[in-house]
Amino acid sequence: MRDILYPLAILGGMGFLFGAILAYASQKFHVEVNPKQQEVRDVLPGANCGGCGFASCDAYAQAAAEGKAGTNRCVVGGRAVAEKVAAIMGTEVVEVTKKTARVICKGTNDNAVKKYKYHGIEDCRAANALAGGDKDCQYGCLGLGTCEKVCPFDAIHVTSEGIAQCDEEKCTGCGACVDACPKDVIKLIDINKRVSVFCNNHDKGKRVRQICGVGCIACGICVRQCPENVIAIDNDLAVINYDGCTNCGACIPKCPQRTISNLDEIISEVAVF
Amino acid sequence: MLGHLLILLVSSIFVDNYLLSRFLGECPFLGVSKQVETAMGMSVAVIFVMTMTGVISYVTQVYILKPLGLEYLQIIAFIVIIATLVQFTEMVIKKSSPTLYQALGIYLPLITTNCAVLGVALLNVQMGYNLIDSIVYSFGSAVGFSFALVSYAGIRERLAFAPIPKALEGFPSALIGAGLLSLAFLGFRGLV
Numbered sequence: 001m002r003d004i005l006y007p008l009a010i011l012g013g014m015g016f017l018f019g020a021i022l023a024y025a026s027q028k029f030h031v032e033v034n035p036k037q038q039e040v041r042d043v044l045p046g047a048n049c050g051g052c053g054f055a056s057c058d059a060y061a062q063a064a065a066e067g068k069a070g071t072n073r074c075v076v077g078g079r080a081v082a083e084k085v086a087a088i089m090g091t092e093v094v095e096v097t098k099k100t101a102r103v104i105c106k107g108t109n110d111n112a113v114k115k116y117k118y119h120g121i122e123d124c125r126a127a128n129a130l131a132g133g134d135k136d137c138q139y140g141c142l143g144l145g146t147c148e149k150v151c152p153f154d155a156i157h158v159t160s161e162g163i164a165q166c167d168e169e170k171c172t173g174c175g176a177c178v179d180a181c182p183k184d185v186i187k188l189i190d191i192n193k194r195v196s197v198f199c200n201n202h203d204k205g206k207r208v209r210q211i212c213g214v215g216c217i218a219c220g221i222c223v224r225q226c227p228e229n230v231i232a233i234d235n236d237l238a239v240i241n242y243d244g245c246t247n248c249g250a251c252i253p254k255c256p257q258r259t260i261s262n263l264d265e266i267i268s269e270v271a272v273f
Numbered sequence: 274m275l276g277h278l279l280i281l282l283v284s285s286i287f288v289d290n291y292l293l294s295r296f297l298g299e300c301p302f303l304g305v306s307k308q309v310e311t312a313m314g315m316s317v318a319v320i321f322v323m324t325m326t327g328v329i330s331y332v333t334q335v336y337i338l339k340p341l342g343l344e345y346l347q348i349i350a351f352i353v354i355i356a357t358l359v360q361f362t363e364m365v366i367k368k369s370s371p372t373l374y375q376a377l378g379i380y381l382p383l384i385t386t387n388c389a390v391l392g393v394a395l396l397n398v399q400m401g402y403n404l405i406d407s408i409v410y411s412f413g414s415a416v417g418f419s420f421a422l423v424s425y426a427g428i429r430e431r432l433a434f435a436p437i438p439k440a441l442e443g444f445p446s447a448l449i450g451a452g453l454l455s456l457a458f459l460g461f462r463g464l465v
Contacts, residue, residue: 006341014333014350018357025361029368129440 049174108161136211147177222251285413298389312426316419327411
């Protein structure tokens with residue numbers, strides 16, 4: 001009997017004693033938290049995706065409660081959450097601009113020239129460590145699906161043609177793929193801006209022609225076509241400033257490499273994953 | 274007597290360094306060693322927890338467990354002590370320095386399951402130290418832990434700016450650095 005009672009008493013006693021000490025300490029060292037912070041935290045989805053630009057939902061709730069961050073930052077929650085956060089903070093509801101991931105590369109297996117056959121780990125970061133991957137293009141999508149693996153929402157997939165493509169309906173704009181991509185070829189772009197330059201290559205035009213059938217050669221035709229003057233050549237790559245883009249598509253038909261496209265056309269072109 | 278304690282202190286800091294010779298508690302060694310400042314914070318927390326654990330677990334062992342013949346409860350009892358101390362430290366740090374609390378993040382509660390802390394408690398008993406010995410040994414071990422952690426953090430801070438081959442950037446170079454540091458500590462062997 002003693003063999004059972006003594007251990008029970010000792011460990012039970014220790015548990016009680018330490019519990020009491022901790023209970024007292026938690027009273028003594030209690031930290032006041034902004035009550036609004038908890039309220040904001042409760043209406044957030046809690047996915048900790050980082051789409052708002054903060055490390056976690058808690059961090060965003062803290063910033064929002066202190067008024068340091070806008071009420072419309074949560075892209076996963078969208079308008080519904082923005083309304084609730086605004087109600088808690090007592091401010092006007094601001095529209096959430098939904099951003100989605102966009103792979104700005106058309107270097108499919110047919111279009112892009114490969115410099116070697118890659119038989120390694122199915123991971124873009126591993127391939128990238130081997131002389132920048134199997135494509136001649138140092139900037140393009142490697143198509144090994146690292147983004148697919150890190151996506152918490154099953155929204156990005158590598159197509160049968162060998163480049164990644166995002167499912168905009170599922171994408172919440174959390175940016176996990178953007179961080180994981182070793183080529184920085186995935187960008188977060190406002191979902192309403194449909195026209196994009198689908199190339200990430202900063203090489204000179206001559207080199208681009210040799211290695212990719214659809215790469216931007218920085219000819220500058222689109223710059224002249226754009227009625228809004230929002231396209232510029234940056235380091236041998238055409239870049240659209242999305243703030244002024246009206247989706248007019250004037251740049252699309254004149255592009256000699258067919259690099260610029262309307263995203264809706266691409267989605268209808270490419271086969272289902 | 275004093276000489277004996279000094280030897281114990283030096284040997285626990287340098288010769289039997291927990292991180293680099295005994296290879297206990299490597300998790301925070303790699304986790305919180307990116308900045309010297311957070312490494313310092315972690316060190317202070319570890320020194321406090323380790324020393325207190327050493328003392329309290331020694332007292333528990335000698336005055337409670339041993340007379341009742343309950344030595345087999347050692348590990349459970351020690352873990353309870355460590356968990357309480359860590360919780361307590363966490364509350365104090367949260368109150369006194371929110372920045373440090375944020376920086377330490379998950380590693381603070383992880384001291385609970387840090388094998389270095391449990392290692393100190395168990396080794397005190399195994400080696401047959403008396404109370405003074407075990408206080409010195411626990412404190413020395415914790416200081417050795419901190420010494421290794423902070424110096425490694427200094428190395429990693431410089432590594433971040435060093436021109437390293439691309440394949441070795443980040444974690445691989447950190448591991449190589451840890452190995453070299455461990456080799457350097459091997460030089461203390463035979464000192465005591």
